[in-house]
Amino acid sequence: MATIQEVAKKAGVSVATVSRVLNKHTVVNAKTRAKVEKVIKELNYEPSMLGRNLRNSESKLLLVVIPSIANPFYTEIVDGIQETAISNGYHILLCETNSNPEREATYFGMIKNRMADGVICMDPAVNKQKLFELAEKYPIVQCSDYDKGSNIPYVTIDSELAAYHAVRHLIKIGHKRIAMINTDERILYARERRAGYERALKEFGIPLDEELIFHTMDIDFNDGQQAMRSLLEVKDVPTAAFAVSDVLAIGALKEINNNGLKVPNDIALIGFDKLSFSNMTYPALTTVAQPMFKMGSLAAAMLIQKIQGKKVENIVLEHELVLREST
Amino acid sequence: MATIQEVAKKAGVSVATVSRVLNKHTVVNAKTRAKVEKVIKELNYEPSMLGRNLRNSESKLLLVVIPSIANPFYTEIVDGIQETAISNGYHILLCETNSNPEREATYFGMIKNRMADGVICMDPAVNKQKLFELAEKYPIVQCSDYDKGSNIPYVTIDSELAAYHAVRHLIKIGHKRIAMINTDERILYARERRAGYERALKEFGIPLDEELIFHTMDIDFNDGQQAMRSLLEVKDVPTAAFAVSDVLAIGALKEINNNGLKVPNDIALIGFDKLSFSNMTYPALTTVAQPMFKMGSLAAAMLIQKIQGKKVENIVLEHELVLREST
DNA sequence: CTGAAAGCGCTAACAG
DNA sequence: CTGTTAGCGCTTTCAG
Numbered sequence: 181m182a183t184i185q186e187v188a189k190k191a192g193v194s195v196a197t198v199s200r201v202l203n204k205h206t207v208v209n210a211k212t213r214a215k216v217e218k219v220i221k222e223l224n225y226e227p228s229m230l231g232r233n234l235r236n237s238e239s240k241l242l243l244v245v246i247p248s249i250a251n252p253f254y255t256e257i258v259d260g261i262q263e264t265a266i267s268n269g270y271h272i273l274l275c276e277t278n279s280n281p282e283r284e285a286t287y288f289g290m291i292k293n294r295m296a297d298g299v300i301c302m303d304p305a306v307n308k309q310k311l312f313e314l315a316e317k318y319p320i321v322q323c324s325d326y327d328k329g330s331n332i333p334y335v336t337i338d339s340e341l342a343a344y345h346a347v348r349h350l351i352k353i354g355h356k357r358i359a360m361i362n363t364d365e366r367i368l369y370a371r372e373r374r375a376g377y378e379r380a381l382k383e384f385g386i387p388l389d390e391e392l393i394f395h396t397m398d399i400d401f402n403d404g405q406q407a408m409r410s411l412l413e414v415k416d417v418p419t420a421a422f423a424v425s426d427v428l429a430i431g432a433l434k435e436i437n438n439n440g441l442k443v444p445n446d447i448a449l450i451g452f453d454k455l456s457f458s459n460m461t462y463p464a465l466t467t468v469a470q471p472m473f474k475m476g477s478l479a480a481a482m483l484i485q486k487i488q489g490k491k492v493e494n495i496v497l498e499h500e501l502v503l504r505e506s507t
Numbered sequence: 508m509a510t511i512q513e514v515a516k517k518a519g520v521s522v523a524t525v526s527r528v529l530n531k532h533t534v535v536n537a538k539t540r541a542k543v544e545k546v547i548k549e550l551n552y553e554p555s556m557l558g559r560n561l562r563n564s565e566s567k568l569l570l571v572v573i574p575s576i577a578n579p580f581y582t583e584i585v586d587g588i589q590e591t592a593i594s595n596g597y598h599i600l601l602c603e604t605n606s607n608p609e610r611e612a613t614y615f616g617m618i619k620n621r622m623a624d625g626v627i628c629m630d631p632a633v634n635k636q637k638l639f640e641l642a643e644k645y646p647i648v649q650c651s652d653y654d655k656g657s658n659i660p661y662v663t664i665d666s667e668l669a670a671y672h673a674v675r676h677l678i679k680i681g682h683k684r685i686a687m688i689n690t691d692e693r694i695l696y697a698r699e700r701r702a703g704y705e706r707a708l709k710e711f712g713i714p715l716d717e718e719l720i721f722h723t724m725d726i727d728f729n730d731g732q733q734a735m736r737s738l739l740e741v742k743d744v745p746t747a748a749f750a751v752s753d754v755l756a757i758g759a760l761k762e763i764n765n766n767g768l769k770v771p772n773d774i775a776l777i778g779f780d781k782l783s784f785s786n787m788t789y790p791a792l793t794t795v796a797q798p799m800f801k802m803g804s805l806a807a808a809m810l811i812q813k814i815q816g817k818k819v820e821n822i823v824l825e826h827e828l829v830l831r832e833s834t
Numbered sequence: 835c836t837g838a839a840a841g842c843g844c845t846a847a848c849a850g
Numbered sequence: 851c852t853g854t855t856a857g858c859g860c861t862t863t864c865a866g
Contacts, residue, residue, distance in 0.1 A: 183858090183859060183860090184859060184860060184861095185859080185860095193836075193837085194836065194837045194838075195837090195838095195859090195860080195861090196836070196837060196838080196839095196861080196862080197835090197836060197837075199860070199861055199862085200835095200836085200861095202860095202861095203861080206835095207835065208835075208836085209835060209836085212835080212836080226616065226619040226620045227620060227859080227860075228561075228620060228621045228858090228859050228860070229566075229617075229620045229621050229622045229859095229860095230557075230560050230561040230564065230566065230621045230858080230859070230860085231561055231842095231858070231859025231860035231861090232859075232860055232861075233557050233560075233561075233842095233860090234555075234557040234558055234560075234561045234842050234843065234844085234858085234859080234860070235841085235842055235859075235860045235861050235862085236842085236860085236861075237557065237842065237843090239556075239557065241600075249582050249585055249586055249589075250579075250582055250583065250586060250783070252577075252579065252582075255576050255577055255579075255582065256577065258576055258601075259576055259577060259603070262576075262601070262603060266610070266613070271600055271602075271617070271622070272600070272601055273568075273598055273599070273600060274585075274589070274599055274600075274601045275598075276586070276589060283593070286593070289553065290556075290598070292553040293553045293554060293555060293556045294555045294556050294557045294843095295556045295598070400783075401783060401784070401786070401787045430784075430787050431787060433787075433789075434786075434787045434789065437789040456577065456727075456728060457728065457757070457784055459728070459761075460728045460757050460758060460760075460761045460788075461787075461788070461789075462760075462761065462764040462788075462789060510842090510843060510844090511843060511844065511845095512843080512844095520852075520853085521852065521853045521854075522843090522844080522845090522853090522854095523845080523846080523852070523853060523854080523855095524851090524852060524853075526844070526845055526846085527845095527851095527852085529844095529845095530845080533851095534851065535851070535852085536851055536852085539851080539852080554843080554844075555842090555843050555844070556843095556844095557842080557843070557844085558842070558843025558844035558845090558858095559843075559844055559845075560844090560858095561842085561843080561844075561858050561859065561860085562843075562844045562845050562846085562857085562858055563844085563845075563858085564858065564859090621859095835866105836865100836866085837864100837865085837866085838863105838864090838865085838866100839862100839863090839864090839865105840861105840862090840863085840864105841860100841861095841862095842859105842860090842861090843858105844857100844858090845856105845857095845858090846855100846856090846857100847854105847855090847856090848853105848854085848855085848856105849852100849853085849854080849855105850851105850852085850853085850854100
């Protein structure tokens with residue numbers, strides 16, 4: 181492992197000069213530069229990021245905190261983050277909390293100990309108090325999930341409006357008994373989507389029936405399946421269901437099929453997110469598209485701006501109703 | 508940002524002593540330790556990993572190279588890697604190549620420049636020549652994909668045998684026209700799974716029909732769908748299909764459904780991997796389970812062993828045929 | 835345009 | 851048990 185010292189010695193220059201040719205931008209005599217570059221090649225020299233990072237007190241790493249990598253929603257966001265990060269000379273440190281507070285503490289430690297230059301937090305279950313404290317001293321942005329009161333910048337969508345659009349669609353095609361498969365309402369977007377659901381019902385004079393609202397513990401196929409199992413036992417069975425995630429909708433679809441019922445004739449179904457596999461179910465799932473990749477990409481750009489000390493503005497992206505076969 | 512210097516000064520000890528209380532294991536007088544720990548709390552001191560890493564010439568980061576994070580197969584492996592990495596004080600640096608050689612070069616650079624202590628390579632399309640060169644100087648392990656000739660340690664399954672089991676199952680339930688949805692045969696597992704497919708056919712005296720073997724470009728739902736579209740146009744339509752990935756099988760299933768055909772009656776279908784989604788299709792997919800999480804976990808453990816300079820042995824894990832509704 | 839020297843924050847001999 | 855010191859590999863003044 182050649183070091184900058186060895187390159188300097190062999191090229192007959194000082195380490196400062198080698199550093200200069202490494203870091204472009206500074207003026208170096210063409211001949212000197214050529215000589216140094218030649219030696220760099222000969223020695224197969226690669227500058228050590230450890231040295232550089234200590235000196236510059238930066239790590240060029242972005243912490244990405246998600247609940248679970250198994251959820252494809254985050255997968256597509258991470259994809260977007262990655263693209264922007266890399267094109268700006270950063271890399272991603274992926275962190276799953278799995279709703280484990282200890283892990284969360286570990287990750288928050290990583291920004292304090294300089295392992296990461298900033299964090300993109302996408303875990304709705306994170307300890308908000310600690311997050312806010314952290315955000316006062318370090319660059320942090322939120323993505324998808326966010327907190328209204330805080331001054332942590334975020335990129336997200338208008339969940340209330342998106343849910344309203346989804347439910348209105350269901351109503352317009354004739355449904356009145358519309359179930360909602362929601363997740364834990366401690367999560368902001370769950371509350372917002374419920375508000376959108378209620379607004380649509382109210383607007384069309386449909387009474388709210390608490391029996392039709394199911395809250396899942398988590399966001400997994402099984403949770404969706406369980407929700408539908410429950411909903412099918414309600415005396416006046418719903419004719420349509422709105423799930424706040426395609427993952428839940430797909431689980432629900434499975435349960436409907438298992439009961440010998442047909443989508444959309446017996447029950448219409450609408451999901452959320454437009455995950456790639458929502459188009460592979462049979463029937464294909466109608467859903468509310470979220471621009472996940474773009475969201476991730478913008479969140480990364482926003483974070484990098486913050487790291488550079490620039491001001492940033494919150495971003496609310498557009499959603500889109502994608503009509504397919506399940507409604 | 509307090510440094511070790513400030514802690515030392517305020518506690519009235521030397522930096523060496525502070526370092527000692529930080530790094531346990533060394534003997535420090537109980538009183539001194541208490542005093543130092545008190546100051547550490549007061550100052551909210553967090554040791555800088557940048558300094559520590561430079562000094563120890565390590566980064567405590569593991570490079571994980573995958574083709575695409577969108578493929579749920581890798582997702583579950585990464586989950587396993589993460590668990591083991593974290594419990595050993597490492598973190599993962601996630602890298603998608605997207606079959607982009609430039610990115611690949613960037614990632615390989617990261618081990619050379621000390622940003623990572625080792626790499627778990629899962630990209631079958633990686634430049635093997637470069638990979639082998641790298642493996643001579645740095646700790647590298649392969650996971651799922653591997654290379655027979657090389658001396659890069661790996662953890663994988665017996666793909667030939669797994670494919671043989673899958674196809675034999677199809678034959679035993681009465682099928683003779685069995686299609687194979689394979690991926691690019693430049694990839695080792697694709698060749699191995701084809702060998703297993705052929706072995707099963709031969710064993711039961713079924714002639715090989717090249718028309719029934721489709722090669723996809725990539726591993727995406729669309730590729731599976733396209734494969735089945737093609738297969739349905741063969742004059743003597745197959746009555747069963749073996750796909751080398753659940754993702755491909757799910758795409759194929761979609762196409763079968765689109766054509767008004769029924770699985771398993773018109774066409775039986777078997778996938779590979781046992782992705783969580785494979786149980787949510789209708790009908791649920793019969794598949795060959797791979798222990799993805801364990802694979803990732805073992806690969807991480809293996810890599811950490813290598814980093815510590817220990818010898819490691821290749822690992823071949825068991826697969827399992829999971830009978831569900833699609834056959 | 836180039837070199838000498840300081841120092842980022844930490845750990846690990848080596849003495850005492 | 852504790853302090854002194856050197857140095858990990860790099861960038862960046864400051865002189866020249």
